[in-house]
Amino acid sequence: MARLTARARLAALQTALVLVAGAALSALTYLLMPCRAYFTHLDSTGSALTTMPQPMPAQTEELRALADRVQADTLSALPAQAGLALIVVTALAAVLSWLVAGRVLRPIRVISSTARRLSAENLTERVPVTTPADELSALAGTVNGMLDRIQRGVAERDRVLDSQRLFTANAAHELRTPLTTARTAIDVTLDGDPSRAELISMAGDVRGAVEHMQRVLDGLLLLARSQAGQGAREPVDLAAIAAATLAAATARTAAADVAVRPRLRPALVSGEPVLLERMIGNLVDNAIRYNHAGGHLAVDTDTAGGRAVLRISNTGRRIPPDEVRTLLEPFVHGQGTRVRTDGLGLGLSIVRAVALAHRGRITLTARGGGLDITIDLPRSRDRRPPHQDDPNGPIRPATA
Known part of the structure; x- marks a missing residue:
C-alpha cells in the first residue's frame, strides 16, 4: 500500500476533524430536542399573551396532540437530514483542506526542489525566504545558512587540494632535480674508461645531490612536525x-x-x-x-x-x-x-x-x-625558563 503524502495526510486530518465535529453537533442537537410541547395563548387579535409549559389545559388536547406529532416527525427526519448535511459539509471540507494543505506546504516543496538542484558544482542558489516571519521562513533561513557553510567548506577544500597538489609537484621537482643530476653524472662518467679524477668528480656530484635530497627531506619532516604541533611544551x-x-x-x-x-x-x-x-x-x-x-x-x-x-x-x-x-x-x-x-x-x-x-x-x-x-x-605565565642561564645554548643550523 502506497504511503500517503504529507499533503494527503494533512487534508485527511482536517476532514476527519470536520466530520467528527459535525457528527457531535448533530448528536447533541438530536439529544437536546425539547421533550415537552409548548404553545402560546393567543388573544382575539392573534397577539401572543403568555407561554406556558405542559401540562396543558384540557381544552387544548388537540393542540397538544398536534405538537406531539410535529415533534415526532421532526425527530424522525432529523437523522437523515443531518446525515445528508454532514456528508455535504465533509465533502466541502475535504476539498478546502486539500487546497489549504497545498498552499501551506508550498514553501516546503520550494525548499525540496531547490535542494535537489544543488550539487558540488552549483552551491550558489538559495531558498527564498517568505514573509511574514514564521516557522517556514525560519526553516528557509536555516537551510540557507547550512548552504553557506557547505559552500565555504567546499571552497576551502578546493583551496587545500590545490595547495596540496602544488606542494606535491614542487616537492617532486625538488627531489627529482638532484636525482637527475646524480644520474647524469654517473652516465657521463661511466660512458667510456673514466680516470680516477673523473670518478672522484662524479662521486662529488653524487654526494652533493644526496645532500640536497637529504636537506629537502629534513625540511619536509620538520614542516610536517611543525604542522602536527606535537611535543613537550x-x-x-x-x-x-x-x-x-x-x-x-x-x-x-x-x-x-x-x-x-x-x-x-x-x-x-x-x-x-x-x-x-x-x-x-x-x-x-x-x-x-x-x-x-x-x-x-x-x-x-x-x-x-x-x-x-x-x-x-x-x-x-x-x-x-x-x-x-x-x-x-x-x-x-x-x-x-x-x-x-x-x-x-x-x-x-x-x-x-x-x-x-x-x-x-x-x-x-x-x-x-x-x-x-x-x-x-x-606569553607564558611561568617566568623561569629552564635555560635562562645559557642564552648561547645549542642552535640547530637553519638549512631550509
Missing part, C-alpha cells in the same frame, strides 16, 4: 634563542657585510624549544641570505598586550605586495630580480607552521627594500 625565552642564533650566525653576517642590530628584551613563551629555535634560525637565515652588502638585520623581542613579540627586519630588494603573500608557501623562492640561492623555499613555510602550532600570528610587510616579519605568540 616548556617556558622558552625568545630573547635567549635570538641571541644564541645571532651569535652562531656571526661569521655569515660578517661575510655578507650585513650589520646586526639586536634589541632583545625578555619574551617568555610556552612551546617546544627545538621548533622555536628552528623558527628563529630560519628567519635569521632568510634575512641574511636575501640581504645585500652594506645592509642591516634588526632583531627585536618584547612583550605587548599579554603576547610575546618577535620582529625581524632586513634590507634587500624591493618586494612587490603580490609576491609577499606567496612567500609563506612551500618551495617559493621569490620572483623578479631576486636571485635563487641554495635555499629550498621551505624556510618561511616552516616558520608559519611553527607559529601556528604555538597559537601565534605571523605578519609579513614589504618595506621600501627588504622584508619586515612580525610574529606574536601567547
Whole structure:
C-alpha cells in the first residue's frame, strides 16, 4: 500500500476533524430536542399573551396532540437530514483542506526542489525566504545558512587540494632535480674508461645531490612536525634563542657585510624549544641570505598586550605586495630580480607552521627594500625558563 503524502495526510486530518465535529453537533442537537410541547395563548387579535409549559389545559388536547406529532416527525427526519448535511459539509471540507494543505506546504516543496538542484558544482542558489516571519521562513533561513557553510567548506577544500597538489609537484621537482643530476653524472662518467679524477668528480656530484635530497627531506619532516604541533611544551625565552642564533650566525653576517642590530628584551613563551629555535634560525637565515652588502638585520623581542613579540627586519630588494603573500608557501623562492640561492623555499613555510602550532600570528610587510616579519605568540605565565642561564645554548643550523 502506497504511503500517503504529507499533503494527503494533512487534508485527511482536517476532514476527519470536520466530520467528527459535525457528527457531535448533530448528536447533541438530536439529544437536546425539547421533550415537552409548548404553545402560546393567543388573544382575539392573534397577539401572543403568555407561554406556558405542559401540562396543558384540557381544552387544548388537540393542540397538544398536534405538537406531539410535529415533534415526532421532526425527530424522525432529523437523522437523515443531518446525515445528508454532514456528508455535504465533509465533502466541502475535504476539498478546502486539500487546497489549504497545498498552499501551506508550498514553501516546503520550494525548499525540496531547490535542494535537489544543488550539487558540488552549483552551491550558489538559495531558498527564498517568505514573509511574514514564521516557522517556514525560519526553516528557509536555516537551510540557507547550512548552504553557506557547505559552500565555504567546499571552497576551502578546493583551496587545500590545490595547495596540496602544488606542494606535491614542487616537492617532486625538488627531489627529482638532484636525482637527475646524480644520474647524469654517473652516465657521463661511466660512458667510456673514466680516470680516477673523473670518478672522484662524479662521486662529488653524487654526494652533493644526496645532500640536497637529504636537506629537502629534513625540511619536509620538520614542516610536517611543525604542522602536527606535537611535543613537550616548556617556558622558552625568545630573547635567549635570538641571541644564541645571532651569535652562531656571526661569521655569515660578517661575510655578507650585513650589520646586526639586536634589541632583545625578555619574551617568555610556552612551546617546544627545538621548533622555536628552528623558527628563529630560519628567519635569521632568510634575512641574511636575501640581504645585500652594506645592509642591516634588526632583531627585536618584547612583550605587548599579554603576547610575546618577535620582529625581524632586513634590507634587500624591493618586494612587490603580490609576491609577499606567496612567500609563506612551500618551495617559493621569490620572483623578479631576486636571485635563487641554495635555499629550498621551505624556510618561511616552516616558520608559519611553527607559529601556528604555538597559537601565534605571523605578519609579513614589504618595506621600501627588504622584508619586515612580525610574529606574536601567547606569553607564558611561568617566568623561569629552564635555560635562562645559557642564552648561547645549542642552535640547530637553519638549512631550509
